[in-house]
Amino acid sequence: SFHCIEQPEVKKAINMLRPGYTPPSKFTLAGRLLNEVFQEEKIKCSEKLSGEFVCRSIDGWSNIHNESVVCATVTVDGGTVYLYDNIDISGHPHASEYLTALASDTIKSCEQEFKHHVTSFLTDDAANMAKMRKALEEIENIK
Structure with missing residues (x-):
C-alpha cells in the first residue's frame, strides 16, 4: 500500500x-x-x-475488494517465475469458455510480445479450469 x-x-x-x-x-x-x-x-x-521454452500458468481469486482477478505467469527452465499480467475479470463469467478465450489470448500475446515458446500450461484442478485445459487442446493454433 x-x-x-x-x-x-x-x-x-x-x-x-x-x-x-x-x-x-x-x-x-x-x-x-x-x-x-x-x-x-x-x-x-x-x-x-526471448527464445525460451516456457510454462504458462493462470490462477484466479478475489482481491481484498472482492473483485475477481486472474494472475498469469511465465516459468522458465530452472524455475524462475515471471509475472505476466493481473487481469480484472469482474463482471465476466468464470465459465470455461471465457477462461479458454482468456488463456488463449494470454498465450498468443505472451509469445508475440516476449518471443518465447509456450510448451505447457498449468492451472489448478477446479472444474472450470479442467474444462478450459481440454478446450485449449482443441485450439489448432495453440497446439
Missing part, C-alpha cells in the same frame, strides 16, 4: 536515514514511478525470455 509513505513514523525514519530528503508522495509512487519501474522490468523480462 502506497499510503504508508506518508505516515509520520515512516517520514521520521527516512529523515533519520537521510536528513533533508523528501520522499515522493503516494500518488507519485502509485502513478508515474510505478509505471516507469514496470516498463523497465517488462523490458528486462522480454530480453530474458
Whole structure:
C-alpha cells in the first residue's frame, strides 16, 4: 500500500536515514514511478525470455475488494517465475469458455510480445479450469 509513505513514523525514519530528503508522495509512487519501474522490468523480462521454452500458468481469486482477478505467469527452465499480467475479470463469467478465450489470448500475446515458446500450461484442478485445459487442446493454433 502506497499510503504508508506518508505516515509520520515512516517520514521520521527516512529523515533519520537521510536528513533533508523528501520522499515522493503516494500518488507519485502509485502513478508515474510505478509505471516507469514496470516498463523497465517488462523490458528486462522480454530480453530474458526471448527464445525460451516456457510454462504458462493462470490462477484466479478475489482481491481484498472482492473483485475477481486472474494472475498469469511465465516459468522458465530452472524455475524462475515471471509475472505476466493481473487481469480484472469482474463482471465476466468464470465459465470455461471465457477462461479458454482468456488463456488463449494470454498465450498468443505472451509469445508475440516476449518471443518465447509456450510448451505447457498449468492451472489448478477446479472444474472450470479442467474444462478450459481440454478446450485449449482443441485450439489448432495453440497446439
